Amino acid sequence: MRLAIHACLLSLFLVGCSNNSTSHQYYKFSEQHQNAASNHEFNNQVVYLEDVTILGVANQQAIVQYTQPNVVNIASFHFWAEHPEIMLTQLTQNYLSKQGFTVVPRSLAGDIDTKQYSVKLVINDFAGHYEKGAVLNGSWYLYQLKRGASHLVHSKRFAIDNALKADGFNALITAHQTNWEVLLQDIEAVLALRLNQNNE
Amino acid sequence: MNKKAYIESKPKFSVIWIVPVIAIIITGWMLYQHQANKGHTIFLKMENADGLIAGKTEIKVRSVQVGLVESLKLQIDQNAVIATVRIFKDYDTLLTEDTKFWTVKPRVDESGISGLNTLLSGAYIELLPGESQNTATLFTMQNQPALIAPDIEGVRYKLKAANAEVLDVGTGIFFRNYKIGQVETASFNEKTLEMDYGIFINSPYNELISKNAIFWVNSGVEVDLSTEGIKVSTGSLSKLIKGGISVDYPPNTEADTIAEQSTQYKLHKNFAVALERRFDLxxxxxxxxxxxxxxxxxxxxxxxxxxxxxxxxxxxxxxxxxxxxxxxxxxxxxxxxxxxxxxxxxxxxxxxxxxxxxxxxxxxxxxxxxxxxxxxxxxxxxxxxxxxxxxxxxxxxxxxxxxxxxxxxxxSGFTALSEQVMALLNKLNNLPIDDTLNEAHETLTAYKQLGNETERLIKNLNNKKVSEKVDKNLTQLQGTLTQLTSSLKQFEKTLSTYQQGSSVMDQLTDTLSELESLSNTLKPVTKGLNEQPNMLIFDKSTTEDPVPRKR
Incomplete structure (x- = not known):
């Protein structure tokens, strides 16, 4: 009888300390979409890139979803592998560099008293959506630097969404990446136009 | 069996009556003791009972309590207050008819500041024993403290003043700036139109009051505007504040025989007037x-x-x-x-x-x-x-x-001056003015030569050692400036290590980035702890994240 009680307690202890099947998942944009060829030659003209800024609830590593109107879910088991601001900044720098721009992070620019452009991205929404799939809202700004002062020469509001092609978090991450690349293509076009005008 | 009953007569005085009799005797004895120990009751008549509290205000002689104010009663018909005062048993000898009473309370008057100790303890009545042999039960309270106690030895004199300023009771009498007495009484004689003062000179200074002594009013500051100029004289600080009466002997004379009590003197307006009385011939x-x-x-x-x-x-x-x-x-x-x-x-x-x-x-x-x-x-x-x-x-x-x-x-004066001016003009007419002008011209020429020589001397100084010294100083100044510039460059270099892009700033930025990264990493943990505080011990029991769905 005594042995049975001890066995029962031990089993309860083991059950209490046992792990469930749920595990944490970390995500990052894949590089397969970033291998676009260089389209421009800008004679090593420098473009400064400021760190991407995310405003609001998406400014965290947990993946954020709008599950129904006025309800936001912050994932407990699904995270970005690094903070999305860092990830998006690096993604932008890589993309523009591959497009032929000489991209320098603004924080590492040092003396910026030259006639160059500086890009700033501000994200308001970067989340999954119960109807739209993946949503990306915000603004981006293009500054021209003259004698140490920034002059706003272009700004644009963007609201991009992309429906998921399948169920699951992987499909959401893919949709986010597609949204981001659409945005980068727009920025690339405007930036290329500006730099070409300068070259002419 | 026949027994005779004895009838005893009832005693006239029962033994039991001894008890009340003894009680009455004891009561009477206690009443007598109470009255005897209660002391004497006297009555003090005063204009107002400012500061006095029935049952609390004490009667003191030389700071020893000798009685207590028992009650205060207003007498409307006499515009007065009657205080019933109980003097303790052993002090009934103090209650003579010339005993004086006054209230001791904080006073600021010409005699100084007194009674400050009563600010906290409250006012009390001071009793000054008299010398009379007759006792009394009704006394009139004095408004002011008694100036001179009966046991203070001294001699009283009289002063008469016709033109002097009116002095108050308590004004000091000074002999060569040392206080030897004070004014005891002051009254205006309406018949002679003079002020009559009674003064009290403390013993042994009464020996200074000789028959030839002169008294004069000595104000704190004396300003004498006369043909001899402006003379300002001041006495001691107390005399400066309060003024006083000075007494002394006429200059170059010695004290005469000591004056008797109640000798009358004239109080003069000032020292100069006091002296003039001697020149009566x-x-x-x-x-x-x-x-x-x-x-x-x-x-x-x-x-x-x-x-x-x-x-x-x-x-x-x-x-x-x-x-x-x-x-x-x-x-x-x-x-x-x-x-x-x-x-x-x-x-x-x-x-x-x-x-x-x-x-x-x-x-x-x-x-x-x-x-x-x-x-x-x-x-x-x-x-x-x-x-x-x-x-x-x-x-x-x-x-x-x-x-x-x-x-x-x-x-004299302008009249004499005009005569002297005329004489002076006559002398001027006779002066050899031409010769004087020639001499003046020569003097000016000499001054001009001196000026030229001085100018040459200055030029020489400029061309010689002075310029060398100036050059030397300039060289030193240049060296100092070079050193200062070097110090400023060093300071600028030090400052540059803290500017943007410097290594220090880079390290600081990296540290902040790492801190931010750590904060981001900890966010899910804090979120989990918020939702499940025992998460660190047991496994997460949070529900699964909603899976994104294709639409």
Whole structure:
């Protein structure tokens, strides 16, 4: 009888300390979409890139979803592998560099008293959506630097969404990446136009 | 069986009555003891009971409690307050008819600040025992503390003042700035129109009060504007604040025999007036001035070569001839001034001085003794009369055609000055002005040469050592500036390590980035802890994340 009680307690202890099947998942944009060829030659003209800024609830590593109107879910088991601001900044720098721009992070620019452009991205929404799939809202700004002062020469509001092609978090991450690349293509076009005008 | 009953008569006095009798005796004895220990009850009449509290205010003699105020009752018909005071048993001998009572409370008056100890303890009544043998039960409270206790030894004198300022009771009497007594009483005599003061001189200083002592009012600050100038004299601080009466002997005299009690003295307006009483042997003379007597006032001194010999009595002299003032007659344009020649000022033995003066005055005038007006004080414009010998004066004799003998005078002041100016102009006319101008021209030429030489000297200095010294100093200054520039560069270099892009700033930025990254990493943990506080012990029981769905 005594042995049975001890066995029962031990089993309860083991059950209490046992792990469930749920595990944490970390995500990052894949590089397969970033291998676009260089389209421009800008004679090593420098473009400064400021760190991407995310405003609001998406400014965290947990993946954020709008599950129904006025309800936001912050994932407990699904995270970005690094903070999305860092990830998006690096993604932008890589993309523009591959497009032929000489991209320098603004924080590492040092003396910026030259006639160059500086890009700033501000994200308001970067989340999954119960109807739209993946949503990306915000603004981006293009500054021209003259004698140490920034002059706003272009700004644009963007609201991009992309429906998921399948169920699951992987499909959401893919949709986010597609949204981001659409945005980068727009920025690339405007930036290329500006730099070409300068070259002419 | 026949028994006889005995009938006993009832006793007239039952033994049981002894108990109440004893009780009555004890009660009576207790009442007697209570009354005997209660002390004596007296009554104090006062204008108001300011600061007094029934059952609390104490009666004290030399800070020892001798009684207590039991009640305070208002007497409307007499505009007074009657305080019932119980004096303790052992102090009934204090209650004589000349005993004085007054309230001790904080006072700030001319005698100083007193009673500050009652600010916290409350006012009390001070009892000053008297000397009388007759006892009393009704006393009148004094408004002011008794100035002089009966046990203080001293002598009382009287002072009379006709023109002096009115002094209050308590004003100090000072002998050479040392307080030896005070004014005890002060009253105005409506018949003689004088102030009568009773003063008390503490023993043994009463021995200083001799028959020839003089008293005068000594205010805190004395300003004397006279022909002798402005004289400001002050006494001690207390006297400066309160003023006082000074007593002393006349200058150059010693104390006479000690004055008896109640001797009366005259209180003079000031020291100078006090001294004038000695010069009561004098002769009046008339001096006629053929000039303005502006600034000459009665009381101004009459001097002989700086030595005072008399006083101006009337300005102008109120003399009448033929029913007209002497100074408004067409045949006489002079202004008469009446003076006193005070023989006591000439010599200590005034009688001897009088004889000497009167036997020689005519001879002196014949030899040129004249009176003249002199400016005594330029600030106040006061003038005085001076007698001196003038050899150039016209011969004159002492005139005796008026009531008083007339001393001859000579013009002075502006009149004399105009004569002197005329004399000076005559001298100027006779001066060799041309020669003086030539000498002045030569002097100016010499000055010009001196100027040229000085200019050459300065040029030499500029060309020689001075410029070298200046160059040397400039070189040193340049070296100092170089050193300063080097220091500033070093300072700039130090500052640059803290500028943007510097290694220090990079390290700081990296540290902050790592901190931010750590904070981001910890966010899910804090979120989980919020949702499940025991998450660190047991496994997460949070529900699964919603899976994104294709639409």
């Amino acid at each position: 004098f002769d009046l003379y008339l001096v006629e001035f053929e000039q303005s007597i502006k600034g000459l006032k009665p009381g101004a001194p009459v001097e002989y070569r700086g030595m005072r010999i008399g006083t101006v009595e009337q300005v102008p002299a109120q003399l009448v001839r033929n029913g007209q003032p002497l100074y408004f007659q067409q045949d006489n344009t002079s202004i008469p001034v009446l003076i006193k020649v005070e023989y006591g000022r000439i010599y200590e033995v005034d009688e001897q001085a009088k004889k000497y003066w009167q036997s020689n005055i005519e001879k002196w005038i014949k030899n040129g003794l004249r009176a003249s007006l002199k400016s005594g004080n330029l600030l106040t414009g006061a003038v005085y009369i001076e007698l001196d010998f003038y050899n150039a004066a016209k011969p004159e004799a002492i005139a005796k055609h008026l009531v008083y003998p007339v001393l001859p005078s000579v013009p």
